[in-house]
Amino acid sequence: MSASSWTPAWIGLGSNLDDPPRQLDAATAALARLPETRLIAIARRYGSDPVGPQDQPRFLNTVVSVLTTLDASALHAALRAAEHELGKVAPVVRFGPRRIDLDLLAYGQAVLQTETLTLPHPRLHERAFVLYPLAELAPDLWIPGRGRVATLKAAVRGDGLTLQ
Numbered sequence: 001m002s003a004s005s006w007t008p009a010w011i012g013l014g015s016n017l018d019d020p021p022r023q024l025d026a027a028t029a030a031l032a033r034l035p036e037t038r039l040i041a042i043a044r045r046y047g048s049d050p051v052g053p054q055d056q057p058r059f060l061n062t063v064v065s066v067l068t069t070l071d072a073s074a075l076h077a078a079l080r081a082a083e084h085e086l087g088k089v090a091p092v093v094r095f096g097p098r099r100i101d102l103d104l105l106a107y108g109q110a111v112l113q114t115e116t117l118t119l120p121h122p123r124l125h126e127r128a129f130v131l132y133p134l135a136e137l138a139p140d141l142w143i144p145g146r147g148r149v150a151t152l153k154a155a156v157r158g159d160g161l162t163l164q
Contacts (some may be wrong), residue, residue, distance in 0.1 A: 009072075010138065013102060015098065016097050017098060024045065028042060034082070036070050037075070041064065043064070045133075048128070050097075053093055059129065083100055087099055124152075128156045131152055
């Protein structure tokens with residue numbers, strides 16, 4: 001099902017296995033090929049400590065912005081399919097190491113809660129590795145129920161983040 005017009009969306013990318021720079025390059029290329037979707041901008045990459053088990057490699061993260069005529073559920077399904085195409089295997093433990101992670105952070109101003117998708121992303125406002133690159137692309141973006149991205153970024157500590 002398609003939305004009737006182009007909707008902006010922001011997607012978080014992360015990897016800490018199998019050459020993370022190469023994984024993010026492959027993921028960005030996959031996002032550029034999504035149907036009914038145009039890749040608009042890519043933030044710089046940030047290295048970050050893992051959230052969860054610490055006995056794993058650091059992550060490499062970025063955010064991309066797209067315009068899409070897909071509705072939020074269809075875009076989310078397309079992201080899951082892209083992860084599968086890129087060889088994602090579910091981590092053995094929650095927040096464990098992974099080859100690629102594609103998270104739909106925000107879809108326009110949508111607020112949505114389904115069995116498989118929550119918008120905006122429920123932990124977006126807590127994560128420097130999301131907020132720093134997102135603020136490069138959309139500092140004035142209003143995250144429903146949370147506030148402006150630039151304000152959210154100012155409220156989180158960027159300890160451990162490194163520009164790559």
